[in-house]
Amino acid sequence: MEIIKYPSKRDWPALLTRPALDVTALFDTVRTVLDEVKEQGDAAVKRYEEKFDKVVLADLQVSEVEMRDADKLISEELKQAICQAKDNIEKFHASQSFTGQKIETTSGVTCWQKAVAIEKVGLYIPGGTAPLFSTVLMLAVPARIAGCREIVLCTPPDKEGKVHPAILFAAKVAGVNKIFKIGGIQAIASMAYGTQSVPKVYKIFGPGNQYVTAAKQLVSLKEVAIDMPAGPSEVEVIADETANPDFIAADFLSQAEHGADSQAMLVTASEGIVEDVVRAIQEQLDLLLRKEITEKALSHSRIIVLNNEQEVIDFTNQYAPEHLIIQTKNYRDIAGKIENAGSVFMGAYTPESAGDYASGTNHTLPTNGYAKAYSGVNLDSFIKKITFQEITSEGIRNLGGTIQIMAANEHLDAHRNAVTIRLKSL
Template sequence: MQIYKNPPREDWEEILTRPTQQFKKIEKIVKPIIKKVKKKGDKALKQFALEYDHVELESIAVSKEEINKAEKQLSKELKEAIQTAYKNIETFHAAQKEEPIAVQTMPGVSCMRKSVAIQKVGLYIPGGTAPLFSSVLMLGIPAKLAGCQEIVLCSPPNREGKLHPAILYSAKLAGINKICKVGGAQAIAAMTYGTKTIPKVHKIFGPGNQYVTVAKQIVSQKGVSIDMPAGPSEVAVLADSTAKPAFVAADLLSQAEHGKDSQVLLVTTEEKLVEQVQNEIGKQLSKLPRHEFAEAALENSVVCIMESSTDCIDLLNEYGAEHLILSIEHPREIMNRIFNAGSVFLGHYTPESAGDYASGTNHTLPTNGYAKSFSGVSLDSFVKKITYQEITEEGLQLLGPTVEIMAEAEKLMAHKRAVSLRLTEIKAKNSELRK
């Protein structure tokens, strides 16, 4: 990890740069994949499975038999853990449901708003170097709670042409029946344009590598919506003198092991703590099965030793971390000063891992600084907010003149006429009644 001591503010942007490739470079690889899937559909998907996943697929869709077998392949302990996570995630997301709003803005003018589920959604579940079955819960549960009519799940197969049984078991719990063995940019293309096997969807969700992220950004210009730019994982840790070096090291490594393009950031005022954390990283790193990924990620990672807690917070707001751990004595005193973060973890006993799996919050979060303007996935991500209005004759008599004046001032006379004709009719009707 690169260590910076009191870096000047003008250098923060450069110091905090993520280790991502240039969009244009990845776009050149991804665009032909999207084009081929659009043109050749399932045939292209099978070709890419052979090229990238090194497997010859007989069927892209996962069969009911495969889904039913998955449960028997998992240990009792893992199934119970998934069920506990399911319950917590469902509880937290169910609490996000909003009642319809109805307001009378003036006599005779009623305005309403309610949430309506997105009909068709696609869920992308990474499965390359690690099968992220937890993402099935994070995306499938709110989709089900929202009432989405069609939920399609795509995930890359292993070399036996199968998906991890935990992915299938989690999907079954979430009520997802359309599951397909497709990964990478080709999966994003398939859900955008539709193929014989994979339906076209209205919105695509899910994290992924840089190729998946760029593919999502490209197709978002082609008529399909996406949740957010969610690329390689990252964590920032704010630590004070009360932080436990072993905990901090473990938190940093928990994100570093995601992949070589992940990044971790440690921010502190305690120079002594940095040395202790580095020693702990050395001890823990060699014991990790994915130590090669973690080592590569640490090369792209940063430690910032700041003069004051204010500087620490300013730097963290500049970074806009996907995950932010406040490993400090009084985290609730600081939390309201954090404006840019995907999800915040308060205190020494709140590891980011809990949010990744089972506490209840969603782990699909904005990365690469997008936390400055994007939220993480929630129940709201799977619904649209539709507004309604109803105006009575009395209401239009009160409101109409305001609309006429404003429309005329903008020189939109058809807008004015749409009101004026109705007001003329109401006036005539009232005159008849008086006779």
């Protein structure tokens, strides 16, 4: 972990760098899998499941029996936690519903929008080192609220061909229609192209490793939409002398334990807190089950001391963190000046893990600086908006001349004639 004190602004670009994730080197491997799944369907999927996930599958779809069995395999305590998180996510995302208004832009010319759910969506839920059942809720709940007719979920099975029961329970309570035991590139290919078992979808959501990221990028070129560009997960903590060093360390490590390529940053204008934070990080690190992974993430994590609060704000807006935690005495004032961030956590008692699980906000967020241009997943992510317009005879009289002049000056005579012929009929 680097500690950098009072860097000049010309040094900021180097400090804003993330762990490199160049997936283009994987494209040849990924294209091979995509092409074979596109051409051969289920047969190719099963072959790659055996190769990559080390499991031989007779059926790709999770059965009703497996769903019922999963219900018995998790504790009532976890079920209640999942249901409470689902309720909060549901409340927050339902509040984002769009209501279109009819606007008369010119007398006789009326325009409006209608929100329509994306009919078929695909959700990818990683297996890997942790069963991300929380991501099932974050994606399936808003999809169901939006009104998506078909919600398809792919997730890798274990070596016995089973899906983690918490993922299956979360999928059931969130309203997923079909669940498939497919991981990695072959899962993205299945949802992008469709197979004998897996329906083709119109948009794919969800995190994954570098192979999944590369597969999503390639299929998005012409086959299917995707949620957003993805990179390693990250957090920035802004803190001052009033912050609790143990809280800062806990937030720092909760992000670092996501993966070896994750990044955590502490940005502060209060140099006096650094020593206590470093000590707290080491004390808490030694107690973590995922210590080895977390240590790798810490190797490209940083503590940066800047000259004043304005520099902290400017640096943050350039970094555009996926998660931003503000632990300062004036955290509301600082939050109001933040322009680039995926999700902001305000005050001493608002850990990032609240948003990751149960407060109600979505945890599928833009990484790698994409928060400068992208929003996190929300209800609109599952919706498309169609525009409508209606022009009366009065309206075409009022607006027709403007359209004719503009079309003529773009040398598009047929466009002009579409108006002229109507005006002559009146």
